[in-house]
Amino acid sequence: MGEERLSREAILTTALRIVDDEGIDALTMRRLAATLEVNPMSLYHHLPNKAAVLAGLAELVFAGLELPDPGDAVPWQEQLKDAARAYRNALRAHPNLALQVLSDTSAVSEVVVVVVEPFYRALDRGGLSPRQIFEAVNTIIDFIHGFALGETSVRSETFDLAPDLLTRVQDLPAGKAPTLARVVGELGPEGLAYDFDSGFESGLTVLTAGIAAGVRRGR
């Protein structure tokens, strides 16, 4: 118990476990110290404050992300999708941390530089101009961020949203959202059974098609 020297790494590992197990709100400096069987103040010798702990956790989330270069065998569209899938997977590996990661500007911009290479590589192979690449990557990254936000906010009630949506739409004052009501009605409960995986793939299909269209048009 506590016989090992305290270290930044040990602190962050324990912090990550607390967040994964009990959520971001459970992570307090005092609780963290208690779990490490150490005085709360000892933490401040390894990390300047709580913000630094959170930033350190954001680092950890991306530490595992590695993407092999698939070479020219696979088409650029598929390379792009693979990059997107890997990034999404990194974000949802620690759902309780996703919000923190996504909203910590410094964490994101620090890491985005390395995360972003596979996207650039795919689009470069697709023959896009530097400007087109830059804008397309920003767009797809924003989509992934928004998707991950939705995906990780909903704890694990993945499919419970469908009936909710259906009844909520039907309870609306008549004429408030007529198109929505009709379309949702036509889809029915089974059509609304939302699956995050296929939703993500559907988004990727739209985005790659849109990017390809821009290239073809020579924009």
Add this chain to the structure above:
Amino acid sequence: MGEERLSREAILTTALRIVDDEGIDALTMRRLAATLEVNPMSLYHHLPNKAAVLAGLAELVFAGLELPDPGDAVPWQEQLKDAARAYRNALRAHPNLALQVLSDTSAVSEVVVVVVEPFYRALDRGGLSPRQIFEAVNTIIDFIHGFALGETSVRSETFDLAPDLLTRVQDLPAGKAPTLARVVGELGPEGLAYDFDSGFESGLTVLTAGIAAGVRRGR
């Protein structure tokens, strides 16, 4: 001073002002009560707890959002973009609140039902199937969420990110992100001067093109 009766509405209005002026962290029940010149406990007669205050604020953000039906005069692609612009504008009207709004599942799903109608209407006019509409709307909403997240996280240093990105990329170990380094180098500092408005438009262009491609292909 305080001669008027306390009300849920008055509490939320004051809370919104605090958040707009000083950020989300400045909003505490005690601080809110002090601003209202009232005992902290009085708040609890109008709102059950702090979470309810935050949820109420999320409501307020969307309260102002109203979108006129442009009719059939304007093409569906432009209708879709207008819906997206209106939604983005609602999210950035109170930047300090955006993160709260986006991460509060109940707030989002409550409001999404009404926010979403213009998107459905545009895509319905575009001749998409119910399934296509459902998926396309989810995708574009996710993009807007991710975009708004980035846009509102960066306080007001809009363009300061460009030189940062450039130097950070150039400081990378050689070969770590070669494509990124080359593309960013070709863009140069002026090419990287990121503008949120044009970045958003660029995303919308990609998305509408991708959606249109899916329709044309009859997917």
Add this chain to the structure above:
DNA sequence: ACCTGAACACCGTTCAAGT
């Protein structure tokens, strides 16, 4: 250099009491 105990200035919320 690393760890500690006591203390400061805060939190959200409960509870019993007032009007």
Add this chain to the structure above:
DNA sequence: ACCTGAACACCGTTCAAGT
């Protein structure tokens, strides 16, 4: 019904002191 004061069980962090 609405408001209050005192109290409880927490926070992050500073500071002076220990080894």
